[in-house]
Amino acid sequence: MFKVVSVALLVGVAMAAPRPDSPPIYAPIAPSYPAPHAVSPYKEEPPKPYQFDYGVRDDYSGANYGHNEVSDGNAISGSYTVALPDGRIQKVTYVADHHNGFQADVTYEGEAVYPDHKPAQPAYPAPAPYVPAPAPYAPPAPYA
Structure with missing residues (x-):
């Protein structure tokens, strides 16, 4: 019984192995990165101007600060x-703008x-000041 199972197993493995002259059984892996120069998923939007300002003055805590900013969509000043x-x-x-960068005057x-x-x-x-401990007592050596 053991011999029959062993021979059947050996024949099955031999038949499952690819032949040397057959083409490979695997396919090349598809790249997982986008193609170069792919179209951007973001659309170009027109500039959006904005303006804001705020201020805080609290005499109890001493907080005193404020901020204002104006943008025409291309340059920012504040x-x-x-x-x-x-x-x-x-x-x-x-x-600040895209050509000159951020320029501040402090x-x-x-x-x-x-x-x-x-x-x-x-x-x-x-x-307390450091005082070293006294040396341990050792009896004198006996005379010979």
Whole structure:
């Protein structure tokens, strides 16, 4: 019985193997990337002009900033202001387009004021000074 099953299995494997003169049984793999210079899936849209501005001034928190911007669809111009922590006001005026890139003019109003440095008292006591431990005792060697 074992011999019959072995011979049948061997004949099946031999018949399943491709012959050397037959064409290959596989197909070439299709490329998974788009063809070069493919048509863009996005359509070119006309420029869309816009304009916005906002401002915040909160005396309680000290927040003071604003931003405005205008675009004709091709170039953008605008400015924003920020109250800096040192008391100055930073004003940035900018222009941006596809030919010249982003160009900003930064100015500061006021004088920087820094508070006096007052070191805080440590919340813990100073560590004790280091004192090395005494050498361990060793009895003297006996006389011979």
